[in-house]
């Protein structure tokens with residue numbers, strides 16, 4: 404039985420491509436590995452897979468009695484419900500340390516870099532594993548996506564270096580235009596408000612409270628019409644009512660390099676204060692692009708007490 408390499412719920416490009424790329428690294432090391440995902444690819448990921456002739460990983464919802472590697476997360480909330488019945492073999496991640504644990508020694512590659520695929524590249528180099536051109540192209544896209552074209556405060560020199568090396572392997576001459584094409588595909592708002600909120604959505608346990616945070620990264624916030632914004636706010640209220648203390652949607656303008664906030668919460672003031680923004684018609688946070696680095700930590704801090 405092959406071991407599973409599994410990305411997080413509501414999969415983004417990094418988690419889908421890291422499943423493919425880390426399965427490749429494991430296979431080269433003689434481990435029978437298979438990429439898996441907890442959902443279908445979003446429009447951005449579809450663009451990337453098509454561009455580089457890759458197949459989406461198979462979708463699974465159960466890992467009972469399976470051996471698994473986690474890529475791009477280490478939080479139980481982002482793992483399948485029956486994760487406790489699986490055997491954890493390893494983690495490749497670039498987020499805050501989560502709450503999964505293991506019964507046996509495991510392989511851990513966790514670094515504060517901008518993208519899990521940067522770490523996969525590092526591990527591939529460590530084991531002298533060659534990366535095929537198409538896979539390299541997709542890994543490059545994952546880095547461009549997670550670092551928002553190297554503009555996110557999460558981006559490190561390691562990400563830039565890995566991206567340059569992957570671009571060379573993939574024969575991508577114009578990384579910037581590839582990134583813009585990808586973000587244009589990502590900016591597709593042709594979906595229901597619910598699907599838009601859950602496209603890139605994560606639940607967190609903050610001081611015993613369930614806080615859900617979605618993010619939409621768009622090439623321009625002007626794409627979000629007043630009608631759509633209203634529909635998103637209404638749906639966010641419904642999402643909050645499904646057992647959450649707060650539901651937050653971060654609308655990021657990747658060109659203006661800032662984010663607007665939609666909030667539905669039992670304690671809206673606490674959320675707003677934690678994020679240092681003011682309640683106005685528009686809650687705009689200049690310079691805020693990263694959920695992981697600029698949204699989650701201040702909220703964690705506020706809800707810890």
Ligand code: MG
Nearest residue numbers: 415417418475
């Ligand atoms: Mg991710």
Ligand code: MG
Nearest residue numbers: 417475519549
């Ligand atoms: Mg990632």
Ligand code: MG
Nearest residue numbers: 415548549603
């Ligand atoms: Mg992201």
